[in-house]
Amino acid sequence: MFAYTIRRLLQLIPVLFGMTLLVFFIVHAIPGNPAQVMLGQHATEESVQKLTNELGLNEPWYIQYINYLQNLVTGDLGDSIRTGAPIVEELWPYLAATMELSVVAMIFAVFIGVNAGIISAWFQNKWIDYVAMFVALIGISVPIFWLGLMQQWLFAVELGWFAPTGREDARAPIDPITHFFLIDTLIQGDWDGFVETVRRLVLPATALGTFSGAFIARMTRSSMLEVMRSDYIRTARSKGMKMIKVVYKHALKNSIIPVLTVVGLQMGLLLGGAVLTETIFGWPGIGRYIYDAIQFRDYPVVQSGILIVALFFVLINLCVDLLYSVVDPRIKYK
Amino acid sequence: MKPVEDVQNGQMALHGKGPKVKKEKNSLWVESWSRFKKNRLAIFGLSIVLFFVLLAIFAPLIAPEGINNQKLAERLQSPSINHWFGTDDFGRDILSRVIYGARISIWIGVLSVVGSMIIGSLLGVIAAYYGRLVDVIISRAFDIMLAFPSILLAIAIVAVLGASLENALIAIAIINVPNFGRLIRSKVLSVKEEEYIMAAKSLGMSDVRIILRHVLPNSLAPIIVQASLAVGTAILEAAALGFLGMGAEAPQPEWGKMLADAQQYMIQAPWTMIFPGLAIMLTVLGFNLLGDGLRDALDPKMKS
Numbered sequence: 001m002f003a004y005t006i007r008r009l010l011q012l013i014p015v016l017f018g019m020t021l022l023v024f025f026i027v028h029a030i031p032g033n034p035a036q037v038m039l040g041q042h043a044t045e046e047s048v049q050k051l052t053n054e055l056g057l058n059e060p061w062y063i064q065y066i067n068y069l070q071n072l073v074t075g076d077l078g079d080s081i082r083t084g085a086p087i088v089e090e091l092w093p094y095l096a097a098t099m100e101l102s103v104v105a106m107i108f109a110v111f112i113g114v115n116a117g118i119i120s121a122w123f124q125n126k127w128i129d130y131v132a133m134f135v136a137l138i139g140i141s142v143p144i145f146w147l148g149l150m151q152q153w154l155f156a157v158e159l160g161w162f163a164p165t166g167r168e169d170a171r172a173p174i175d176p177i178t179h180f181f182l183i184d185t186l187i188q189g190d191w192d193g194f195v196e197t198v199r200r201l202v203l204p205a206t207a208l209g210t211f212s213g214a215f216i217a218r219m220t221r222s223s224m225l226e227v228m229r230s231d232y233i234r235t236a237r238s239k240g241m242k243m244i245k246v247v248y249k250h251a252l253k254n255s256i257i258p259v260l261t262v263v264g265l266q267m268g269l270l271l272g273g274a275v276l277t278e279t280i281f282g283w284p285g286i287g288r289y290i291y292d293a294i295q296f297r298d299y300p301v302v303q304s305g306i307l308i309v310a311l312f313f314v315l316i317n318l319c320v321d322l323l324y325s326v327v328d329p330r331i332k333y334k
Numbered sequence: 335m336k337p338v339e340d341v342q343n344g345q346m347a348l349h350g351k352g353p354k355v356k357k358e359k360n361s362l363w364v365e366s367w368s369r370f371k372k373n374r375l376a377i378f379g380l381s382i383v384l385f386f387v388l389l390a391i392f393a394p395l396i397a398p399e400g401i402n403n404q405k406l407a408e409r410l411q412s413p414s415i416n417h418w419f420g421t422d423d424f425g426r427d428i429l430s431r432v433i434y435g436a437r438i439s440i441w442i443g444v445l446s447v448v449g450s451m452i453i454g455s456l457l458g459v460i461a462a463y464y465g466r467l468v469d470v471i472i473s474r475a476f477d478i479m480l481a482f483p484s485i486l487l488a489i490a491i492v493a494v495l496g497a498s499l500e501n502a503l504i505a506i507a508i509i510n511v512p513n514f515g516r517l518i519r520s521k522v523l524s525v526k527e528e529e530y531i532m533a534a535k536s537l538g539m540s541d542v543r544i545i546l547r548h549v550l551p552n553s554l555a556p557i558i559v560q561a562s563l564a565v566g567t568a569i570l571e572a573a574a575l576g577f578l579g580m581g582a583e584a585p586q587p588e589w590g591k592m593l594a595d596a597q598q599y600m601i602q603a604p605w606t607m608i609f610p611g612l613a614i615m616l617t618v619l620g621f622n623l624l625g626d627g628l629r630d631a632l633d634p635k636m637k638s
Binding site (some may be wrong): 014015018029137142145157166280306 | 477479489490510
């Protein structure tokens with residue numbers, strides 16, 4: 001297991017290297033001169049030229065790339081053009097906002113998805129199975145941004161149950177410690193703040209988690225159906241074990257592996273989907289941060305932001321791979 | 335017995351005749367179609383897809399008004415007998431715009447998938463057939479692309495190319511290349527080892543000919559399934575780009591863009607955002623059902 005982990009980590013190196021190269025090229029292919037953007041439209045030609053030299057933008061691409069890598073290795077992600085602040089310092093609140101949203105969305109997706117899948121498999125070809133699978137089909141077909149808008153309209157505008165946008169009440173801002181507001185409010189014993197944070201999380205998290213939940217439900221169902229046909233399940237049943245125990249204790253354990261793969265993949269999708277959810281719900285997360293940076297031609301932010309998200313994606317998938325053997329002891333890594 | 339038959343099939347196909355091969359080829363599709371026909375959900379999906387395709391083709395005949403008929407006196411009207419889906423902030427008939435929108439979404443969905451399918455197949459076949467360094471390079475490139483959340487990569491590509499419908503299409507085609515590439519690579523790897531390929535090789539057939547005549551046709555079923563599911567995803571991605579203002583431009587009636595424009599009228603005129611969204615959902619649902627049905631019909635082993 002240890003050797004396998006090390007090998008997987010080593011295999012990551014060329015992928016990470018390729019990722020930096022791809023991001024570097026994409027960002028450098030975005031039309032426009034960053035120096036011009038930084039100085040504004042009324043800058044003189046000399047000052048633009050001077051800044052271009054200072055930023056090393058007239059060096060050949062490989063020199064620029066090597067400089068970029070050198071900075072990356074030392075943990076320097078560059079400075080934001082828009083705010084002038086180092087990106088490393090600026091990034092965390094956005095990243096934490098997206099992580100909080102994605103994790104809550106994933107918990108929602110797994111809870112709903114796995115249970116819906118189990119119930120569907122349990123009552124195969126009964127009406128409850130049809131209903132669950134029809135809802136799941138809608139779930140994988142509905143555009144996440146439309147779902148978000150409809151939720152916003154129904155639950156925030158019409159019914160007034162939730163706040164339509166934002167992560168915190170502007171009148172009662174939350175004092176950030178970790179920037180995970182659920183944790184921060186609990187640490188500070190700010191019960192009202194915690195409730196408000198939950199209230200604001202519900203709509204974006206459910207909108208974001210719906211696709212994944214639906215996908216997981218379909219996956220769980222087919223995986224469960226396969227396991228339910230096996231001999232040991234029949235044995236357990238014939239020994240008079242209660243169905244609920246058979247399903248949740250025996251069948252689920254053996255059908256969770258493919259589901260786990262999907263969860264890993266979906267987590268990455270959530271990070272991407274967050275761009276849309278964050279746009280609709282005014283959520284100050286990393287997706288929004290990158291999107292705004294593209295609009296503003298804030299190249300360093302685009303470059304670092306995309307790279308960080310991709311890095312998370314890769315690491316999550318690695319964790320999922322390593323988790324397999326924990327969940328299923330039959331899998332041994334050599 | 336079977337290997338001998340396979341070798342014979344290979345030889346017959348090589349000479350371009352051989353009634354047996356043709357018959358078997360037909361029977362696979364006939365069999366699949368008869369399985370497909372019995373699947374009610376699949377037929378439902380096919381009907382939805384056909385409905386939207388017909389809507390797209392005959393939009394000028396079906397739509398009551400043009401895409402940009404502005405009647406400011408009738409702006410933001412709720413659904414009525416004159417305007418089934420209501421009107422938007424320019425007094426344009428939403429039903430007409432949704433109908434014309436089918437053209438854009440289906441066009442972008444199908445064309446981008448065809449694009450990714452062609453490029454992905456090419457790269458996948460090359461990687462699998464030639465192996466070694468070529469395979470390593472192509473496969474790693476796929477890994478790297480798949481390491482990015484796809485919509486984020488699409489946004490970045492559009493940022494490079496500039497925001498337009500065509501560029502959104504290109505971006506979506508690019509981000510879906512690795513999915514096809516990987517699928518075809520693995521398929522070709524398994525087909526490559528079959529006896530009939532060896533037979534064709536020993537008969538002196540060229541690589542290109544073997545790939546085109548034997549490898550690709552035998553990998554077709556999973557490609558078709560993947561393609562029909564991918565069209566649904568591509569339509570969603572195109573709508574997402576449109577929604578973010580990185581796809582269609584005004585006054586194109588792209589569903590995602592219509593939603594983005596409708597957002598600010600949420601309180602006064604919720605119908606402006608209900609119908610374009612429903613249209614996206616139904617189209618994607620159609621392609622998903624069709625894809626599921628095709629998978630069950632073409633590859634009964636996969637059926638759950």
